[in-house]
Amino acid sequence: MKKIFIYFIPVFLFGLLSGSATAQSGLLRYADRKLAEENYFEAGQGYANAYAKNPSFQAAKGAAMAFDVLRDYPKAYNWWEKAVTFAEADDKDWLQYIAAANRAGEKDAVFMALDSLDEEQNGAIRNLQLDSLKYWYGSEGNAGLKRLDRINSSSTEFGWVKDQQGRIYFTSDRGGESDREKKALRIDKSYKYYNKSSDWTGRDFLSIYRMDTAGTVTPFEVPVPGVFHASDPYVLQEQDIIFYTVTRDIRRSKNYEVHSELYFSRLDAAGKPVDFKGLPINAPLEYSIKSPFVDESNKRLYFSSDMSGGHGGFDLYYMTYGENFEFQEPVNLGPVINSAGNEIDPFIQDGKFYFASDGHPGLGGLDIFTSDRNNDTFAGVKNMGLPYNSPQDDFGFFETAENRVLISSNRPESSGWDDIFELESLYKDFQALVLACDGEKVSGALEVSLTEGNDKINIGIDQIGDGMLEAEMAPEQDHEIQIKKQGYFAIQDKDLSTRGLASGSLEKTYQLVRIPYNTAVYVDLVYYNLDESVIRTDAQASLDKVAELLKYYSFLNIVVRSHTDARASEAYNEALSEKRADAVRDYLGKFGVARSRIEAEWLGETELANDCGDGNPCPEDLHQLNRRTELLLLAFPEEGRAYTMPPELQGVDLCDISNIQLPEELPTIYFGFDQAELDVADMMALERVALMLKNMINRRLAIMGHTDNRGSAEYNEALSKERALVVKNYLEGKGIASDRLVYEFFGKTKPVNDCDEQPCSPEMHQLNRRTELILPSIPTPKKNWSRKEGQ
Structure with a gap:
């Protein structure tokens, strides 16, 4: 204090x-x-x-x-x-x-x-x-204070401020015994003179000191004559001017009281005062004025005074001034700030008003308080709590442009009566960068929860822009963060910790992945006999695999789309397709697949696979293509639902949805000798390929035609091209875009069996007469991420 x-x-x-x-x-x-x-x-x-x-x-x-x-x-x-x-x-x-x-x-x-x-x-x-x-x-904060040992001594030091050249000013009573020749002075409220060899405290008078950028401390001699005490330096940042408080030697013939006054001086290039001028409201025999602070942007001088008309002891005021420091009348800051007690040491930074008071509720003695300031309106007063405040006196709040916070206090850690302390945050700065799959910062608001400790106590976290999160985290604590956004998988990091963190910050980068609603991950087809809905033996293997996939992957549902050929009436065929869908549901139910996970559609003859409709006679085997049920396994089928990341997909890169699309067994189409035509079995196999490509639009298909080794190279090259094109043309006829189909032809250059080196059987030649289908891997370009971007 x-x-x-x-x-x-x-x-x-x-x-x-x-x-x-x-x-x-x-x-x-x-x-x-x-x-x-x-x-x-x-x-x-x-x-x-x-x-x-x-x-x-x-x-x-x-x-x-x-x-x-x-x-x-x-x-x-x-x-x-x-x-x-x-x-x-x-x-x-x-x-x-x-x-x-x-x-x-x-x-x-x-x-x-x-x-x-x-x-x-x-x-x-x-x-x-x-x-x-x-x-x-x-409510003790997780921060500490450290003494400024280069300034503090066994005497008293308080009121740390810094000028634009980096020089530091403060108040101290570190003078010598030689100063005792001065008349002693009572230095509480009224400053009554006594003709004693020592004052009421037995300590020296207060003076202003300055520490240069090299760390050398020297007295700052105020130019005002006849000064006993000088304190409360405040230097402007935009002009070379210093304000300060003095108590002057005013001689009278009888007992009287002398109060403090405010003066200001201009500084030369060396930082020495070249003149002095007092405030027009100084009245040293009536009241005290002290604790100057200058709001240069608004041209206001704030100060503390016990002049009449206040709310208690010392109140805070401001005076507006002009270009040449012509001061207007003082304005009391009002009852929100001022109390029945004493308010001193005003300071303004970033819209916050700081001051010390012993009249607002606190920990004892003077405490430091803050209030949100909007023009001339103050929104409440908040005690800054520990460690800013203590049971003793805490005052002199000052924050530098580099966000250093200094206070003065006489708490037990002080080496003298008062010491200057710097706030040393024990909190760790947490920064999180939230990126989308394309490497760009996620735009829009995020729903974020950050908890601390075993009790999962919520702590504040701020979003400071697209995809940027900041918080202060207690040291040596385990934390957990959850990040949500509509339409994306929630991020949950349970391994977030400041334990053993040596640096003052913790940085994380998270990837927010859009939920791939209704993404087809697997398809298949099953076929039926004429006018039947019974599951055939050749369909059971396909349905068995689908059932196992549904049991293993909780995020999958299935769409069952059943069809008929065009023979019989539309009503009859719709009913028959419904029976076929029910047969599939019943079959899957035997494996424990809930009916709620099965969406059934019965389409009758409305979506034929070929032209075998009414009035178009077709061979019986072509009608088989229409008697089918399409099986579509869809991931995350409920549009808009906030799915959590399934445990089965932990560690899977879901930015590439092909990573959740299950491997498909693609057919190889075999041809007769010197032929390039498809039979019904080939068409049935290609129907499944077409179904996959229709529902997995990110996939492309490579089609490669081959021949056996009989015949010339030129002839076989042309024949292999026909065999590749016949497959490509079939799939294009099913609505697959040609740019998704890449075809190549190799003639006899890439046989399965090398019949030039060994005699081959008809079966071995047959394996060479083929068109192969392959899903080529498509590399996804990666973007270089940088934490510096946008910061």
Whole structure:
């Protein structure tokens, strides 16, 4: 807590204490006299000596209150602990004890004392809001503070600021004993002069110091003459100007009070002040002004003052100024910011208003608070909690352009009365890049959940643009993230952890894969006898395989599309095709396939495989092509459903949907000697190929014609071309685009059996007279991903 202009112990309490102690010993009377002089340093020692001679409530309480003012919190707690053991101690004394225990870091003592008092009956507890300590201690942030050892000393240091050249300014009382020749000064609220060899604290006067970029610390001599204390430096970033607080040597013939004032100076190239000018509202014999902060973008000077008309002790104000620093009238920031207590050290960054206060609910002493600022409107006040605040005094919030956060505090870690600390985030910066299959960042909003620890506590995570996520993660913790988007598989990473993470950040790249709704992964055909719906023996193997696939892959359903030939009436054929669909459902049901996973269609004679319709006579074997049921296995058949990634597909690259399309056994078409015609069996085999290509539009087909070795090379090359083309033409007739069909012909150059080297049987020659069908692999181009892209 600052030595000037900050901490205030009600003087009337000391008056009450002094008046009730007149009958005490000489030591106690000496302490009372020092208390009346407001020489708290000597008073505290006097009360302690009096208690050593004769323990009493008056001596213990007097020592406790003196050390409270001196901010020697361990001693203050020790004396309050003694004071409340006496019968004279009342509820207000207990509250003082609780506050002292809190400032001394004795949390257990605080909670025990709170539990022992009747909060409902004791308005003082509610007013002090000490019960809120339990909330703050239970909401401890995962961050820490580190002392700035290059600046801090055994003296007091506070108020770290940085100018545009990188020089650092701060306040300290690290001067020498030679300064004791100055008249001592009371440095609390009123600054009354005393002709003593030391002031009320027994410490030196405050001065401003500067540390250059090389780390050398030197005094910054303010040009204002006759200054006792100089503090609160604030340097502008856009002009070479420094504001500061001073307490001047003002001579009068009688006892009086001197208050602090605000001045500003222009700086030369070396950073030395070349002039000085005070604010037009300075009134050092009426009120104090301190804690300057300049909002250069809006040309406003913010400050703290106890001038009349405020809401409590010190309030925060601003004054608008012109190009040459002509200041307008002060404007009070209002009751949202200002309280019945004291508000100091304003600071603005990125739309946030920061300040210190002992009037808003907090952990004890001065705490740092923040409020959202929109023009001149403030949206509430929030205590920044641990570790920014402590049971002691925390103030002087400053954030640099590099996002360094500095505060001042007299918490137990301080080496002097006050030290300057830098916030050291223990959190790890988590960044996630969410990419689509094409390597581009996923556009639009994402639904993201990030949890921490075994209890799966939700922590905040922000989407800062397309496919970019950011969060702060606690160290040495296991985390889990889930990322969702309509129409995509959810991402779930259960192996996210900061355990053992040496760096300050954790970066991940995730791929969000679109759900391939209604993607055909396998097809087959089964055929029937004339006017029958019984499953034939040659169809059972196909249905057995389909049943096994449905049992193994939970994300598959099947579409059963049954047909008839064109003989008989349309109504009869529709009914017959329904029976054929039912026969397939019943067959699959024997394997435990639920009927809900089977979609049946009966189409009668409406989708013939050839021209054997009414009025077109056809041989019997061609009618067979129409007596069929098409079997289509579809992945993720419910459009719009939020499917989770099936365990069977873990590790499968689903950006290429061919990876979930099951291998097809493609037929080889064999031909008679010197022939290039298809028979019905060939057509039945090609019907299945056509069904696959119609429903798997990402697939292409390679068609390769061959001959046996008999005949010339030229003749066989032409014949192999015919054999490839007859298959290609058949499939094109089924509606397959020609650019999906690649054909080649090799004549007799690639036989299955090399009949030039050995005599071949008719069967061996037959194996050479063929057209082979192959699904060529199509490489998917990969995009180079870079975390730097878009960042």
